[in-house]
Amino acid sequence: MTSAPAPDMELPPESAGVRAVLAQLQVALHTLVAALLVLTLVSAHRDAAGEPNLPAVAAAIGLAVVYVAGTVWERRRHSGRAARLGWLTAVLALWAALVVQVPEAAYLVFPLFFLALFLLGSWAGAAAVAGLAAVAVIALGLHNGFTPAGVVGPVVGALVALGLAAGVRALYSESQARREVIAELVAARSELASREREVGRETERARLAGEIHDTVAQGLASIGMLLHAAERADPGHPAIEPIRLAREVAGENLTETRRLIEALRPAPLEGVSLGGALHRVAGRVRAEHPRVEVSVTGELPAEPPPELAAVSVRVAQEALANAVKHGAPSRIGMTIAESADHIALTVTDDGRGFDPEAPRAAASFGLDGMARRVADLGGTLAVDSEVGRGTTVRAVLPLPMEKTR
Structure with a gap:
């Protein structure tokens, strides 16, 4: 189940860089687990009397089966938090049973640090790492006696694991920040495009209203005034009725033109x-x-x-x-x-x-x-x-x- 990060480190599909880093870390983790299990099996194959240590071999094989099964299941099913914690508990229990019998199994604590950090989150993972390091130090001390190497090794490994996990979380935070910036830029670009279209429409409407007002409306008003002046100059002229009719038509068209200008104004x-x-x-x-x-x-x-x-x-x-x-x-x-x-x-x-x-x-x-x-x-x-x-x-x-x- 190490193919997915901890629940508090779930990554969006866009975080390709973070996912690439995690994928490489998972490959390294699986390789380290496999190598240390082989070392443990070789050490457990024979005890001091030259006979195979069957309980240790069974525990190592069981650990390998549970680890592989959980990883394959996670890749196919993407299980929830409860299933992941149950799988981690089984892995740690088998490791505890194995480290009691084979001192070399204590080195498996290094990949287990990362499992705990990825599946438990920051604070719970850090506490689990401290507990695992203590178990490894005690196991090595009981088997081979307490030595500086037996104490410093697990402690340094725990610190390295904590540092790497913090680096991954920092990378994820930066990726999230960049993703938010990109989302804001996309939204701003969409808003700018929308405003540009709106400004273009309003500018064209205002231009049309101004052109109509300055040309058609002014011309019709001038025609009406001229016809009205002609009508007053000679009321008895034989063409007075056509002149009056032309003036009325010009007035009606001027009214319609003004309505059109008003329609082009803002709502x-x-x-x-x-x-x-x-x-x-x-x-x-x-x-x-x-x-x-x-x-x-x-x-x-x-x-x-x-x-x-x-x-x-x-x-x-x-x-x-x-x-x-x-x-x-x-x-x-x-x-x-x-x-x-x-x-x-x-x-x-x-x-x-x-x-x-x-x-x-x-x-x-x-x-x-x-x-x-x-x-x-x-x-x-x-x-x-x-x-x-x-x-x-x-x-x-x-x-x-x-x-x-």
Whole structure:
């Protein structure tokens, strides 16, 4: 049953390096057991009178059969902890019976050290190793008299076994740590890919909304104004009815175009103002994270252009998501304000913060995405953070010239 490590050292399939080390250790262990059993059988074959020591031979053969049977069974069935402990108990009992009769059997204690460590775990295995070493020292002393070699040999072997077992556990711990890092990197890559797709979709939607607003919607509005001016200039003109009809058609198409632009805006903006959308975003965060207090303050005297409102909502969503995921805050505050030529959105949390100058991986993608959105509209994004003192994200978006007049 030495083909598997102890229960507290069960390894995941991904730990190929650790499994390779254990496989090599098992081969060495089996070889050592076989060699020492052969030595014991040769020593037990004849006693001092020249006759075979049949009880010792029987114990050695029994030990070999139990050892091989347990190893083969483990490879095929992968037995549980109780079966492994029962097998280890049988092996140790046969060894005890053998070492009483043949002093050379005491050397079998060296592979038994590893069996005990692998099958019993750290503390129980260490205690078993100490007990086995004591039995080996006593057995050698009773057979051949107590000598320095008879005492130092088993003790040094026990220390070597403990050191090797500690090395294997350290290797396993490092493998586990690397496995967790790889899992985190895979998750981060998946998240980055998902955000990249989302950013791409939202960027394209915002671009389409802006293009439609600047071309089709503006053109239809101009056509309507021109037709209305022509209608007022000569109400009695014979073509007044077609002009009126054209103006109505242009107005209907302008209405539909504006609906299309609204459909391209972020979902929280559907049917509400920018302030209402920010309240929706805050409410969603409160619902998903009840322990986080989220507040929204500030009002705008007039609704900003759709593209500014859309970017403001996206910045708010990303800043809140980053704060909750990476900062573990208890309070988050959002403030929206408008000045003569710009609107400003500020998101402040009391989380753990971070060093803005330090290298960042997955977390920086959200900040880069916000900065890119804001920069596309000619604005600026500032991030003020310090480890242990929270984070403040401030987006300043310029208002169009016609809005500031």
